[in-house]
Amino acid sequence: MARPELARQQNTQLVLAELKAACATCNLRELCLPAGLSKEELDQIEAMVNIRRKIRRGETLYRAGEVFDAVYAVRSGFFKSRVTYEDGRDQVTGFSMAGEILGMDGIGQGTHNCDAVALEDSEVCSIPYVRLEELSREIDGLQRHFHRLMSREIVRESGVMMLLGVMRADERIAAFLLNLSQRLNARGYSPIEFHLRMTREEIGSYLGLKLETVSRAFSKFHKDGLIEVEQKFVRIRNVEGLKQIYAHHVN
Amino acid sequence: MARPELARQQNTQLVLAELKAACATCNLRELCLPAGLSKEELDQIEAMVNIRRKIRRGETLYRAGEVFDAVYAVRSGFFKSRVTYEDGRDQVTGFSMAGEILGMDGIGQGTHNCDAVALEDSEVCSIPYVRLEELSREIDGLQRHFHRLMSREIVRESGVMMLLGVMRADERIAAFLLNLSQRLNARGYSPIEFHLRMTREEIGSYLGLKLETVSRAFSKFHKDGLIEVEQKFVRIRNVEGLKQIYAHHVN
DNA sequence: TTTGTGTTTTGATGTGGATCAAACTGAAAG
DNA sequence: CTTTCAGTTTGATCCACATCAAAACACAAA
16 A cells, blocks of 8 residues: 555566476476376376466465466475465465475365465466366376375375364474475475474464464474574474474373 | 173174165265266266165274275265374364265375264265276266365365364354354255264364363353253254354454 | 263363563665 | 664463363163
């Protein structure tokens, strides 16, 4: 309102880079495509994944309510998914990194159910859903792969329900750090030191905690020699110690 | 241990009733199958849904860790899904009623991720997953329908994350009652009076609350003239009042 | 009918994390 | 360089819900 030209600028910051996808040479292939595809099948898939799109930090890939027509494979960068409730309260429902698929929530109603916001400058491959459906019928490995991805999302979310429903604050945060660590490791990054792309508040929102509680837990873990934290930088000093935090409760 | 014969008996209580499915005449058809199928397609689907299985109250349809090979359509009865954590803590992750699909969590890893427990004597149609995959390739409405079902499960779970992450106790319980009411309504039952199939403890587990908190909320709603409760029987007296409970908070 | 067992209700008390508040940090903007 | 500001840390206090405890109740088995 105060700075209309800035607001407008932000609305047009979405950058469409119409680069051809190159699944065959993509080093995330084994994360987002089924194994054992023939050259020919890879070509078909490349033709389906028709656009690479850049999303700048702070911009949305899609918003709740928008018509769903594609799912997205994160090529680089980092996203949060956010559901906003009628009364304005919102919650972060997930964080997505390279090789992960975004947007599957939209299939059910034909509109997206959450906002996907880039937490750093990012790039995604856009996969039109109707093409995915068609190709799934031809390449049966693709169909199964896609089912698996959706199913894993269901399982991931029930894991979060567990976090939110039964764990205490420091257990949630230990689990969060270990989960990040494991996913980074699977992508060839160091599992013991990394940059958090999200704020304490976003972590808290995801874990059903307030930012102060997240901060206090980090401080406590540091005091106990489990981690080092400096702003967004984290080094895990004692993986087993972190694991024991949520094995450690009574009952 | 103390009563081995009883334990054995319970293990064999699963009843297999090899009845042929009759999707064509099933009054849940519009809930679990895509619309607009030809007679021929319906026949194919009936051949796929090859077994009706009865599960008695307290028995499991499947357990976490078991090999996944089928999804299940609830024909009658009521189930809870339960995830048990390494240390023994568990959480109810959902309740399923007639016309809903169970077991999609198993596709990702090839093993089930939770236990599905019948809360009353129930009957399911068993749908072998490999047959579902095959048929999805032939009947494209079926593929899309199945994708929608999985996607809705993802959306449902992010709704629960919202409950658990940001709502206060009485909001959660109001939302829970309204959700039940709406699902019963969609099945032709009364949306304003119904029997709870689950205990206060199971409701609490689902909502991340203790059973006493659930009980107190029910008492409070009763006192405020919103509902009548007598044991498992619930009558909603003021739907709008319930809705306002979670629109009513400050901020 | 009694007995037992699981479930629910209600009350009294405790506590983990929220809330409020203030100071601190680092990076970006001027 | 200083200013600004979003993000973070830390402390003090509060409160929603958990925990503990006991009584009431429902229902099935004996």
